[in-house]
Amino acid sequence: MTDSQIKAAALQGRKGGQRIACLTAYDYPTARLLDEAGVGLLLVGDSLGMVVLGYPDTTHVTMEHMLHHVAAVARGNQQALIVGDLPIHSYDSPSQALENAQKLVDAGADAVKLEGGVRQADKVKAIVDAGIPVLGHMGMLPQRVLEEGGYKKKGKSEEEFEAILDGCRALEKAGVFAIVLESVVADTAQRLTDALTVPTIGIGCGEKTCDGEVAVITDLVGAYPWFVPPFAKPQSNIAEDVSKAVRWYIQQA
Numbered sequence: 001m002t003d004s005q006i007k008a009a010a011l012q013g014r015k016g017g018q019r020i021a022c023l024t025a026y027d028y029p030t031a032r033l034l035d036e037a038g039v040g041l042l043l044v045g046d047s048l049g050m051v052v053l054g055y056p057d058t059t060h061v062t063m064e065h066m067l068h069h070v071a072a073v074a075r076g077n078q079q080a081l082i083v084g085d086l087p088i089h090s091y092d093s094p095s096q097a098l099e100n101a102q103k104l105v106d107a108g109a110d111a112v113k114l115e116g117g118v119r120q121a122d123k124v125k126a127i128v129d130a131g132i133p134v135l136g137h138m139g140m141l142p143q144r145v146l147e148e149g150g151y152k153k154k155g156k157s158e159e160e161f162e163a164i165l166d167g168c169r170a171l172e173k174a175g176v177f178a179i180v181l182e183s184v185v186a187d188t189a190q191r192l193t194d195a196l197t198v199p200t201i202g203i204g205c206g207e208k209t210c211d212g213e214v215a216v217i218t219d220l221v222g223a224y225p226w227f228v229p230p231f232a233k234p235q236s237n238i239a240e241d242v243s244k245a246v247r248w249y250i251q252q253a
């Protein structure tokens, strides 16, 4: 087993046990701070398109963007498992998915994540068969925000629960080591967590309905005040600190 596979398997082994705390990171200083604080999984999310690059959503993110930020995060990290998001249209076929997953790994990622279930199972299998760990992502899929006309909660009906479960089961079968559940109503997220053999990692799924949590680092520290999802629980206000420091600087210059 490679180092990356060992780390992914260790996280997978935490199903129902020690909780999994994950955060996004997009640059060297943040990766270094989070790794040194003991975060076990650093996600270089395509959310960087919004909170770092200023695009209105994640559909503008390219492989070039991802490679640039994965490399920076890898330079700041020692212990954590680094997961790189495959951006929209970088995994339209199994061969393209594998080629781009390998590029993320060459840039410093240990694993990759892609959005969707049944339709993506063949891509996941191609990547896993090549020895690269894959994290699944179900529920609300931000790369489909334009088709869906917004960010909508998922898993509100029995049919939606069944559809998400089918997708998760296809991902499990294809070999993912865990699955991110995004914006799934709390009781559905809990039922999915109970039904699956791999750990679930929740965002916007309520309190402790999953085996772990992931958050966008700028939401946690209050560094991007212009788009904050309703479930964010900011623990500091970096935006205000920066404004204050800069106003002081202008004043005394």
Ligand SMILES: Nc1nc(=O)c2c([nH]1)NC[C@@H]1CN(c3ccc(C(=O)N[C@@H](CCC(=O)O)C(=O)O)cc3)CN21
Pocket (backbone or CB within 6 Å): 047, 050, 051, 058, 142, 151, 152, 153, 154, 183, 203, 204, 216, 218, 219, 224, 227, 228, 229, 230, 231
């Ligand atoms: N800064 C930031 N934080 C994130 O968590 C995040 C991003 N950006 N960009 C990519 C996606 C988009 N995310 C979002 C965006 C909006 C909602 C939201 O408005 N949720 C409502 C939906 C209610 C409905 O069903 O209509 C909610 O109440 O949860 C949730 C997640 C999560 N991701």
Ligand SMILES: CC(C)C(=O)C(=O)O
Pocket (backbone or CB within 6 Å): 024, 043, 044, 045, 046, 047, 048, 085, 180, 182, 203, 214, 215, 216
């Ligand atoms: C919100 C997480 C799960 C993500 O995919 C991202 O940050 O891009």
Ligand SMILES: [Mg+2]
Pocket (backbone or CB within 6 Å): 045, 046, 047, 058, 085, 142
């Ligand atoms: Mg993402």
